[in-house]
Amino acid sequence: MKAEAWIFVVCTVFLVLVTPAYWLVTDATEQGGDWTGTSALVMTTLLTAMVALYLGFHAKRMDPRPEDRKDAEIADGAGELGFFPPYSWWPLWCAAALATMVFGIAAGAWWLFIIASVPGALALCGLVFEYYRGEHAH
Structure with missing residues (x-):
């Protein structure tokens, strides 16, 4: 889970940097500015931050999965992965x-x-x- 948390942390940092730049470039303070894109970027930033916090919080509390350990073997991840439905119309x-x-x-x-x-x-x-x-x- 730590790898997934870091992916969302990097996305959050990227969006924190891009959102004000987008706001300044589109000149959203003027009459015809683009408030829609700025609002969407702010909400996307908050969403990725929420997912990063959730994954980071749970990554500390659970045992590392085989794909999270550096000394893991391929056989450690073997076993039943779950139920996958067959074709359906x-x-x-x-x-x-x-x-x-x-x-x-x-x-x-x-x-x-x-x-x-x-x-x-x-x-x-x-x-x-x-x-x-x-x-x-x-």
Whole structure:
């Protein structure tokens, strides 16, 4: 975790240096200045600082992982890595239904939104309950 924390610390330092420079270059104090970019950079800086503090705090409290130790062997990282789901068609149908619903809202065709919400609900139920029935049931 220490490596990940240092990555976010470096990103935070970079953003702390870039944000005031961006503010000065775009001349945000004038009428037509770019407050949007400056605000986005400030929020990004705070976000990376928050992640760096979280990772740094937990890196001190947990045992080093094999990838954090310099004397670790490749075999130290062996073992079960977790569950990785097989192929699934449900995300495709969820995305298609959501795209149709958003298009219906954008076009002002509420009837299209209502029609697309029915297959959207079915696709979402299929995605949620995918591992409870069928070929990949647990």
